[in-house]
């Protein structure tokens with residue numbers, strides 16, 4: 001005989017879960033009672049949103065589901081942002097929430113909220129346990145749902161009384177998932193044509209999305225590039241899918257993609273899209289996205305095919321299976337025109353270089369990021385929050401390690417960075433965690449400094465402090481005639497003092513001259529450290545494809561530092 | 571284009587709200603939705619009529635398929651199928667008009683299921699065109715109340 005709480009804990013342990021992130025409350029106290037007696041390590045965060053983001057950070061670095069726990073009502077609703085974040089970035093996550101007693105459900109009881117209903121559109125599935133005998137089946141199924149196919153979050157809501165109810169649960173099995181009727185697909189028929197297109201293309205290109213990383217298909221992608229010589233661009237979520245220190249890695253495409261990458265995208269004649277969903281941040285105007293190119297789209301989620309962009313070859317396959325068929329085909333070869341295409345890309349790379357040398361008395365965000373990238377261990381995990389600094393990191397910090405880059409891509413959640421970095425620190429013990437965060441986003445979840453201090457997590461918090469909501473200011477500067485509304489952040493708090501209050505060491509970098517020395521100091525410091533980088537307030541992220549534009553049509557500064565010019569992809 | 575989907579789902583509480591929510595969230599237009607238990611108590615059949623172009627319909631079917639509780643989705647628009655709706659029509663009927671109404675119901679093979687002093691309730695089943703025709707022919711007498719179901723459908727032929 002086992003009670004509900006014991007059963008859940010035993011299940012998580014059997015699945016190899018070591019760490020869970022959570023916050024207690026009345027309806028889940030019974031569960032905590034047993035959690036406290038188990039071998040599972042529970043990390044008490046300081047706000048449930050952070051539990052969800054931390055679980056997400058943990059999942060992003062390990063590839064295994066992160067687990068977060070909250071009480072009913074406000075505890076559960078505080079998870080919502082983190083769950084939505086995991087949903088849009090396809091991160092496997094299990095959220096367990098306490099619910100009011102079975103008989104109290106539907107009565108507007110104290111701390112009752114319909115969290116399964118609230119999370120229906122932002123989970124792969126949400127379960128309300130209505131009798132204890134459902135628990136084994138639901139847990140099994142929830143784990144499968146979170147991890148299989150396209151990963152994502154799952155929520156399990158457990159009424160308080162079921163944690164203590166006992167039952168012999170050995171004989172109960174899950175039945176739901178196995179009933180699903182499979183759909184046919186015609187991948188086999190398309191494959192020879194796909195191979196032919198790739199091998200005969202004049203200007204072939206690979207677009208790697210986050211799906212490559214969740215499928216763990218790094219080696220297969222590298223082999224494909226090696227064999228065909230096709231250059232690779234990536235989405236924000238696909239950063240690190242192909243090592244960025246390789247010559248054929250052109251970097252990120254999209255709204256703030258690098259110019260050569262965006263130009264390659266707009267000029268390619270055959271585009272192989274792997275595990276990506278044609279977000280509007282990538283395509284700009286979806287209506288006429290690469291009208292003339294042949295697009296091959298491979299995704300494990302059939303619903304992504306033909307959803308945002310109509311493609312010539314929609315392939316519904318797990319990426320690993322797709323690669324296996326593709327790479328086994330001897331007809332797949334490097335196209336004859338490849339060399340010419342690559343040399344054209346090289347010209348773009350020469351012409352449209354991102355700045356690497358910075359003059360002037362003010363500290364440039366790019367300079368900070370490049371300095372850290374130069375000096376840090378390449379196996380560090382790089383985490384960002386959301387805003388200008390996020391794009392600067394995506395452009396300026398080459399990632400070559402696997403699962404070494406964590407960012408909130410789909411939801412663009414400010415406040416993601418600090419707790420996600422925490423989760424990453426637990427998921428990858430021993431690794432250095434480098435967080436870049438804006439002064440705005442940092443203030444959304446800074447309560448977690450306490451958790452970070454408690455466990456002395458090796459997180460280096462680089463606050464890219466520009467005294468404003470940089471990305472908002474940039475849009476107001478470019479599209480609202482410099483009418484700056486609600487985007488100033490006056491210089492409070494003093495982040496050095498704040499770190500002091502949490503007993504976390506901190507330094508401030510004021511000028512370019514002290515950059516290297518202070519970054520070095522930070523990287524050599526054990527445990528957490530906060531680095532308040534006083535960066536220039538008026539820097540814009542360039543290039544930029546204006547919203548709704550075409551991938552190749554960008555504005556930016558290439559000739560000199562002050563002049564904004566346009567390039568066209570035509 | 572109007573399409574009919576036959577969707578087999580787990581017979582769980584909440585599955586209807588999930589499916590309905592999916593439609594509103596993704597901006598699909600439901601024209602009608604009928605749900606009921608099948609021969610197997612653990613499953614239900616939804617018959618959903620949707621309006622949209624080819625691309626929307628493809629998305630509808632794929633998004634439905636992604637739902638954990640959805641077992642099978644069939645677009646039966648182009649299949650030979652039996653389609654039925656049910657309507658209950660309360661129509662004003664006095665001594666003088668009663669006979670004429672009875673004749674009409676006979677022609678359409680409807681049934682009178684209730685007789686009041688001043689009205690009748692007519693039960694009609696059939697495909698949409700037939701139901702519409704009945705309603706039209708009863709209109710002149712004065713329809714006091716009308717309820718109708720959405721469409722249920724089943725593909726013809728031996729399985």
Ligand SMILES: Cc1ncc(C[n+]2csc(CCOP(=O)(O)OP(=O)(O)O)c2C)c(N)n1
Nearest residue numbers: 387388389412414438439440441469470471
């Ligand atoms: C929770 C949330 N609220 C609002 C936004 C909209 N938003 C996007 S970027 C941004 C500014 C971010 O400013 P900061 O954190 O200082 O970073 P910076 O852009 O200066 O690097 C805002 C408000 C968001 N992405 N997330």
